[in-house]
Amino acid sequence: MNAIIPFIFPILFALVIVAVLPLIAGYIVLVERKVMADMQVRLGPMRVGPHGLLQPIADAVKLLLKEDIIPESADRLVFWGAPLISVTAAMLALAALPIGPFFQIADLNIGLLYILGVSSLGIFGIVLGGWASNSHYSLLGALRSAAQLVSYETSAGMAIVGALLLAGTLSTRGIVQEQADTGWWFIFVAPVGFFIYLVASIAETNRAPFDMPEAESELVAGYMTEYSGFRWALYFLAEYTNMVVVASIATTLFLGGWLRPFAGTPLFNFLDYFPLLLLLWVAGYCFRRTPKQPVPVQKMFMAAVGLLCLALAAVLTVPVIAPQGSLLASAKPGLHGAFWFLFKVAAYIYVFMWLRFTFPRYRFDQLMRLGWQFLVPLSIVNVIGIALALALHRQLGWPNIVCFPLGIALTLIAAAYLLAAGEKHEHPRVGEEEEEETPVHA
Amino acid sequence: MLDQVVFYFFAALAVASAILVVTRRNAVQSAIFLVTALLATAGIFLNLNAEFLFIVQVILYAGGIMVLFVFVIMLVNLDVALHQVQFNRQWFVALIISAVLAAQVAAAIAVSRGSLYTMAPAPAEALEPNTERVAFYLFHTYMLPFEIASILLLVSMIGAVVMAKKRV
Amino acid sequence: MRRLIESRPVDHPCRHLRDREEVLKIFENYCGARLTTHAFRIGGLQYEAYDELEKDVERFCKEFDKRVDEYESLLTANRIWVGRTKGIGILSAEAAIAMGVTGPVLRASGVEWDLRKAAPYAAYDQYEFSIPTCKNGDTYDRYLVRLEEMRQSRKICLQAIENIPAGPILGKVGKVLKPPPGEVYHAIEAPKGELGYYIVSDGTTQPYRVRIRPPSLINLEALDQMIRGHLVADVVAVIGTLDIVLGEVDR
Numbered sequence: 001m002n003a004i005i006p007f008i009f010p011i012l013f014a015l016v017i018v019a020v021l022p023l024i025a026g027y028i029v030l031v032e033r034k035v036m037a038d039m040q041v042r043l044g045p046m047r048v049g050p051h052g053l054l055q056p057i058a059d060a061v062k063l064l065l066k067e068d069i070i071p072e073s074a075d076r077l078v079f080w081g082a083p084l085i086s087v088t089a090a091m092l093a094l095a096a097l098p099i100g101p102f103f104q105i106a107d108l109n110i111g112l113l114y115i116l117g118v119s120s121l122g123i124f125g126i127v128l129g130g131w132a133s134n135s136h137y138s139l140l141g142a143l144r145s146a147a148q149l150v151s152y153e154t155s156a157g158m159a160i161v162g163a164l165l166l167a168g169t170l171s172t173r174g175i176v177q178e179q180a181d182t183g184w185w186f187i188f189v190a191p192v193g194f195f196i197y198l199v200a201s202i203a204e205t206n207r208a209p210f211d212m213p214e215a216e217s218e219l220v221a222g223y224m225t226e227y228s229g230f231r232w233a234l235y236f237l238a239e240y241t242n243m244v245v246v247a248s249i250a251t252t253l254f255l256g257g258w259l260r261p262f263a264g265t266p267l268f269n270f271l272d273y274f275p276l277l278l279l280l281w282v283a284g285y286c287f288r289r290t291p292k293q294p295v296p297v298q299k300m301f302m303a304a305v306g307l308l309c310l311a312l313a314a315v316l317t318v319p320v321i322a323p324q325g326s327l328l329a330s331a332k333p334g335l336h337g338a339f340w341f342l343f344k345v346a347a348y349i350y351v352f353m354w355l356r357f358t359f360p361r362y363r364f365d366q367l368m369r370l371g372w373q374f375l376v377p378l379s380i381v382n383v384i385g386i387a388l389a390l391a392l393h394r395q396l397g398w399p400n401i402v403c404f405p406l407g408i409a410l411t412l413i414a415a416a417y418l419l420a421a422g423e424k425h426e427h428p429r430v431g432e433e434e435e436e437e438t439p440v441h442a
Numbered sequence: 443m444l445d446q447v448v449f450y451f452f453a454a455l456a457v458a459s460a461i462l463v464v465t466r467r468n469a470v471q472s473a474i475f476l477v478t479a480l481l482a483t484a485g486i487f488l489n490l491n492a493e494f495l496f497i498v499q500v501i502l503y504a505g506g507i508m509v510l511f512v513f514v515i516m517l518v519n520l521d522v523a524l525h526q527v528q529f530n531r532q533w534f535v536a537l538i539i540s541a542v543l544a545a546q547v548a549a550a551i552a553v554s555r556g557s558l559y560t561m562a563p564a565p566a567e568a569l570e571p572n573t574e575r576v577a578f579y580l581f582h583t584y585m586l587p588f589e590i591a592s593i594l595l596l597v598s599m600i601g602a603v604v605m606a607k608k609r610v
Numbered sequence: 611m612r613r614l615i616e617s618r619p620v621d622h623p624c625r626h627l628r629d630r631e632e633v634l635k636i637f638e639n640y641c642g643a644r645l646t647t648h649a650f651r652i653g654g655l656q657y658e659a660y661d662e663l664e665k666d667v668e669r670f671c672k673e674f675d676k677r678v679d680e681y682e683s684l685l686t687a688n689r690i691w692v693g694r695t696k697g698i699g700i701l702s703a704e705a706a707i708a709m710g711v712t713g714p715v716l717r718a719s720g721v722e723w724d725l726r727k728a729a730p731y732a733a734y735d736q737y738e739f740s741i742p743t744c745k746n747g748d749t750y751d752r753y754l755v756r757l758e759e760m761r762q763s764r765k766i767c768l769q770a771i772e773n774i775p776a777g778p779i780l781g782k783v784g785k786v787l788k789p790p791p792g793e794v795y796h797a798i799e800a801p802k803g804e805l806g807y808y809i810v811s812d813g814t815t816q817p818y819r820v821r822i823r824p825p826s827l828i829n830l831e832a833l834d835q836m837i838r839g840h841l842v843a844d845v846v847a848v849i850g851t852l853d854i855v856l857g858e859v860d861r
Contacts, residue, residue, distance in 0.1 A: 004444075041628040078470060109571045113497045120505035124477065124512070131470060131516050139516065150509070170573055209690055212843070360690050363843045 013105045017094055025240035026056030032353050039357045050298040051289065053305065066229030071134055074226065078132035083227065083234035086125025090241035092118045097248040098173050100258045100337030111172035112164060115249060116157055119204070123149050125238065130223035142223035144364060148203055148210065151371040156200035158379035162193035162386045163253040176257030183264050185256040189404050190386055192411040194254045196379050198351075201246040203371065205239060208356040212364045247348040248341075255344045258337030272320045272332075275339045279313035282306075374418050381414035448489050456482035469515045473508060480504045494572035625684070629670075629677055636666050652787065654780035667771045671764050678760050685753070695749035699836040699848035702747055709832045713803025713825055715852060718755040719747035725799035732798075737769045752851040788815055802826050802853055824861070826854035 030045065030052065037044030045052030070079060096111040098104040108114050123146050130142020163186050167175040179185050187194045203210040224235050251257060262268035286306030293299045316339060319332035362370065389407030392398045459479035466472045480503050488496040580588050634644040641647050641657045649656050685691045701711065703720040716723055724741045726734040742758035744751035791813040797806030803825025810819040829852050837845050 110493050110497050117497050117501040366693055
């Protein structure tokens with residue numbers, strides 16, 4: 001069946017991603033707990049497995065074995081389907097993202113629009129989940145969450161349009177190729193766009209400081225309140241997969257996708273040894289901790305992790321050392337591309353976690369005000385700035401070094417103005433007369 | 443061959459979802475099945491290599507308009523609707539009217555079968571990417587209608603905001 | 611000082627718990643218990659100070675100064691923090707006095723009243739410290755007052771640990787106490803406010819009446835006035851700055 005052959009690799013990649021993603025999401029949770037602990041000067045999960053490395057597996061087993069409680073007056077079909085919609089939408093978005101030059105499920109020529117469209121389908125999962133639970137808190141939390149998502153989707157989309165203008169194509173592979181051709185990652189050409197996307201993506205994934213809909217002290221757990229056991233695990237999986245998707249989009253659009261820093265310059269080829277050094281360091285850490293584990297099984301596990309890191313290091317370094325043109329060397333772009341992509345995604349997610357544990361939460365009305373009155377106008381000005389810079393460069397022939405700082409300056413002026421206007425509105429001078437009593441409203 | 447399989451799959455999905463939309467008592471379930479029907483239609487568009495139409499259908503229709511529908515359905519009290527007596531007395535008349543309509547459509551198809559212009563879907567490589575073509579027509583040939591349409595949308599947005607604003 | 615460290619409004623990530631841990635470790639080294647020390651007895655202390663107590667306390671105080679600066683840099687000018695605390699939960703000075711609110715809440719509303727200065731007990735009249743007050747009485751001011759009180763507490767700690775006089779730790783008190791009949795009310799400036807004990811004795815070994823003035827309960831009464839006109843999300847922040855101990859409120 002000749003018609004099936006072009007589908008083999010995409011189906012294979014899709015299966016790999018769907019199989020591996022829950023494990024990865026579980027380990028991202030572990031990393032988050034460890035990072036949180038580190039920032040709070042404590043250790044984090046240490047008991048299950050050496051250094052807490054088997055914690056996600058324990059959590060998964062617990063969640064699978066938990067009793068499946070469905071509220072009595074809940075709508076069964078919708079209650080069952082809502083987490084599925086969330087997870088499906090999150091995973092579908094991964095189809096158009098290039099993990100390396102050769103690891104992509106589908107290189108759609110509307111790749112970016114596809115990701116945006118499918119991510120907006122995730123809103124259904126939240127809204128329906130909140131409604132199906134048949135409880136006020138869930139519905140309120142769901143509607144708040146959906147409102148927040150819709151608001152920040154606007155500015156995220158506009159930030160993406162900024163990068164789109166620079167790339168000239170909607171295909172995700174084409175965008176990375178354009179960054180390779182011009183030699184500049186788009187974060188350097190449109191830093192304000194990157195910043196807008198960073199803030200909007202934090203709000204899109206309901207992370208702090210925008211996590212009011214799921215804050216425990218506010219609405220219990222928002223739309224997830226009535227879900228227990230595996231259904232809740234699905235929502236959780238959807239949230240962390242969303243984080244990976246959003247980080248992947250940012251990496252592809254702004255951080256150069258699978259490109260090594262200074263990809264075009266042979267002077268910086270020593271950076272090709274960076275994966276080796278990183279993995280050697282991790283392996284060394286594992287081997288150092290091996291004798292300190294209390295139980296022999298944990299010792300073996302730790303040593304096994306160290307050996308795995310060494311194996312990965314070998315796999316990543318052999319193509320670099322192999323002679324040019326040989327079969328081994330031709331694996332280099334694929335493998336190293338995947339490494340750099342995953343490294344950047346990990347760095348972006350680390351920034352997410354860092355921000356989560358540093359800032360207090362925004363109140364919901366402040367959140368919405370930030371989204372509509374600051375980010376949306378700023379993203380519009382960002383698009384105008386980039387378009388202006390491109391027009392100046394292409395039509396008038398001005399050199400790049402003049403046009404783009406001009407566009408960036410325009411956007412920064414707009415940002416300063418918007419911030420100042422926002423401050424004046426939000427913080428009335430304290431010490432004025434107190435207003436008359438008004439009833440407490442939620 | 444693969445084309446046909448995909449088409450029949452999406453078509454069956456669309457028809458089944460459409461039937462479920464009108465037969466469910468629960469309004470939210472109807473909305474969900476409407477979303478499924480819209481997504482199935484989008485699938486058919488993609489099968490015909492109209493990828494821009496596919497994604498616009500998903501983003502605007504399923505991801506925008508239906509989200510609005512679902513919000514409204516949730517905020518309206520539905521218990522009343524669930525227990526209402528349904529209007530099923532005139533089912534015989536409805537049956538006759540739908541039979542007549544079906545007969546008309548069948549007759550139209552039978553009569554014009556020879557003159558309907560059908561072509562095989564073009565291979566994707568032969569077509570220019572959809573988005574660029576749509577953009578070309580929108581911003582070159584039909585620039586004025588495009589601008590008028592966007593002003594119309596702007597006016598409606600401002601009107602909605604003004605009407606919904608609280609009296610100061 | 612440990613109590614002051616504990617009293618942070620809810621949203622702040624828990625970096626300050628590190629300092630609380632160190633204080634609790636000092637307590638643990640001193641008497642074996644972290645929170646329920648039971649170190650004070652009628653007439654003095656139950657346990658002798660351990661050898662490194664002075665060194666531990668001095669080391670902690672020296673690092674604490676930098677840490678308070680760190681917390682200040684994290685929060686005081688932070689847009690989100692200011693946005694959530696400025697103008698929220700305003701309690702005017704007259705209202706505070708009328709409701710009987712005491713402690714940092716009262717001082718943040720503009721009333722300069724601290725029992726350690728107004729009616730000094732223990733050795734407080736020998737130490738040099740100042741009382742932070744603010745003008746507006748909103749959540750942000752209560753945060754600022756507590757932050758400054760942490761610094762002042764540290765100052766007091768350093769002076770106290772340097773000036774411990776030599777001598778026995780427990781005065782000569784009989785095993786069975788038989789106070790003369792009468793009543794007494796004495797209050798101290800606890801971290802939550804004015805913690806007072808009212809005891810009526812009828813001459814026997816059992817007290818006739820004991821009543822504790824709970825600062826948290828009385829401060830909580832002012833919540834109603836403070837949150838009118840605000841959003842539900844602000845209630846959390848206000849309760850946090852009132853710094854109540856529910857065990858005291860809910861006896």
